[in-house]
Amino acid sequence: MEITITDIGPSHKSIKISKSVDDVKKDYNSKMAEIKKDAVIPGFRPGKTPQRIIEKRFASAILDEMKRNYLVEGFESLTKKHNIRPLEEPKIDPNQITLDKDQEFVFELEMETHPQIDLKEDDYKGLTAEREDVQISDEELEEVLTQIRERKAEWAPVEGGKSEDKDFLICDVELLCDKDSIYKKEGVNVSVEHPFVAGIHLESKDLIGHSADGTFEKDVTIPEDFEQEDHRGKEAKLSVKVVEIKRTQLPELDDEFAKEMDAENVDDLKEKITAEIKQSKEQQLNAKVEQDLIKQLGENTKIELPESFLQKQVDASIEEQKKKLEREEKSAEEIEKEIDAEKIRSDVENQLREIFLINHIAEQQNIDVSRKEIDDYINQIARYQGGGQWPHQLRKLFEQQGMLDDIYGQLKNQKVLEFLRENAKVEVKQSEKTEKKEEKKSDKKKSDKKSDKADNKKSGSDKKKKDAKKKSKK
Missing domain, CATH: 3.30.70.1050 (Trigger factor ribosome-binding domain)
Incomplete structure (x- = not known):
């Protein structure tokens, strides 16, 4: 042949x-x-x-x-x-x-066809990149601790206070239209943050500053989806009596709370949370380095993209953006203004270059993804986002939806990016926060030295005065 x-x-x-x-x-x-x-x-x-x-x-x-x-x-x-x-x-x-x-x-x-890429191992091993060091401030730690306590918070009645943002109110509600009561209900639960009463959306400020047993009224327009058709679109008066105010009560940050969070004490809890924050920040910084490396490689490697295939991807990307803007109820004129075809083409070209480079490196380095790695990934999804589904059920669903190839590609891409980072020369630079901390420490040291010198000088001066007095007495 x-x-x-x-x-x-x-x-x-x-x-x-x-x-x-x-x-x-x-x-x-x-x-x-x-x-x-x-x-x-x-x-x-x-x-x-x-x-x-x-x-x-x-x-x-x-x-x-x-x-x-x-x-x-x-x-x-x-x-x-x-x-x-x-x-x-x-x-x-x-x-x-x-x-x-x-x-x-x-x-x-x-x-x-897949473009021919002239890229040797030395071309992508030893790339250079920069990243900031990981710093965790006291404020960040306190913010996470507060979020954890908020998840464990309980609603408690407010005695003698007034309603605030994020409170929860128990109300008796009545809606009057043409002096007739068209809606009346007791014990209605109303969120101050997202107020919705008798089918009517209110503003949070309407519910802030009220005491328990206090009453307020508001002129409203009855919505078009009100259950009684005869009153739709009419002006009405909404009367709201606040029966009870409830507010989240955070648990105390003590050793007992720490033990509930699988820590020995508060200090141990803080150490564990600090480690988690650090790990999360490390992952984010590593991901940025990986993107910088593949972008750098794409910019410095000649890759001839097939025109017809490229145009198909550009057209698909434009169509996807159009549908997104249509869902946001944008007009045809607004959509035309917002869609930048040249930028989309440039973005697609960069994405395709990176994909071809990743596949090329994966082949050269024999980087692949095993079934076990795919199963481990699905197990993680089932554990944290599975909606109550077992891993085998989720795998079957992904298989039916043709998503297993996507998962394989995603995991392979990640392994190649990690390979690039692990074989790169990454310089860790001090972040602005670290520099400011170091400056403060340096300033404090200088201040302490000046203070010590001043004290020593004063001490010497006092000694001389005492000696002079002794001599004059003699």
Whole structure:
């Protein structure tokens, strides 16, 4: 079989797969001999059926099988021998391909392929990047501790105080329209932060500053979805009596609370939270370094992107952004103004370069993802976001939705990015917070030294005065 490859554009090739007429005849006769040997034809002994009868019955099936075999052989040769990998599966209809036993087999097609990347190991090992050091302030620690306490908080009645933002009110509510009571209910739960009363949205300020047993009124417009159609759109008066005010009560930050959080005491809890914050910040900084490295590699590596494939991705990205803006109820004019086709194309080009680079490095370094790694990832999702589903149920769902390939790609990409970072020269620089801390320490040291000098000077001066007094007395 002969394969002829011609470049007709960036990562765009014309492929010609051919088989000589002698090879076609040889293959055809070989297949025919096999069938003739085993075919059972009424009226003839096995192997004695005339050639013309065998051909009449089996020629079409033989030629169809030969076409399929030639195509398979041709594409295997493309990928394995010529290292040509199509970006998309070629759409080929064998019925549109002709094959005659007395003619050369020729099949031609065009395809866009994965770009050829001239990148050696030394080109992506030893890249340089910078990142800040990890610093955790007392304020950050206190903020996380408060968030944890808020999750454990309980609602408690407020005695003698007034309602505030984030409180919860128990109210008796009445809605009057044309002096008639059209809605009346006692013990209604109302959030000050998201006030919704009798089907009417209020503002938080309407519910702030009220005492228990206090009453307030507000003129409102009855909404169009009010249950009584006759009153929809009319002006009405909403009367609200605050029966009780409830406010979240945070648990004390003590050793007992720490033990509930699987810590030995408050100090141990703070250490554990500090470690978690540090780990989270490390992950964020590492992710930024990884993005910087792959971006740096993309900018410095020549990659010819296939135009048709690139345009498909650009069109898909534009369409996705249009749908997003439509969901936000933007007008056609606003959508046209907001969509920057040039920027989208540039972003897509960068994304594709990075994807091709990641795949290239993964191949060179034999970076792959095992089934166990995929299962571990699904187990994590099931544990934290699974909505009560078992890992095997989640895996089956992902499989049905065709998401396993996406998970594989995501994990492989992450492993390549981690490989780049682990083999890079990353300089850790002091953050602004650290620099300010160091400046404060330095200023304090200088201040302390000046104070010490002043004290020593004063001490020396006092000593001289005492000595002078002693001499004058003598």
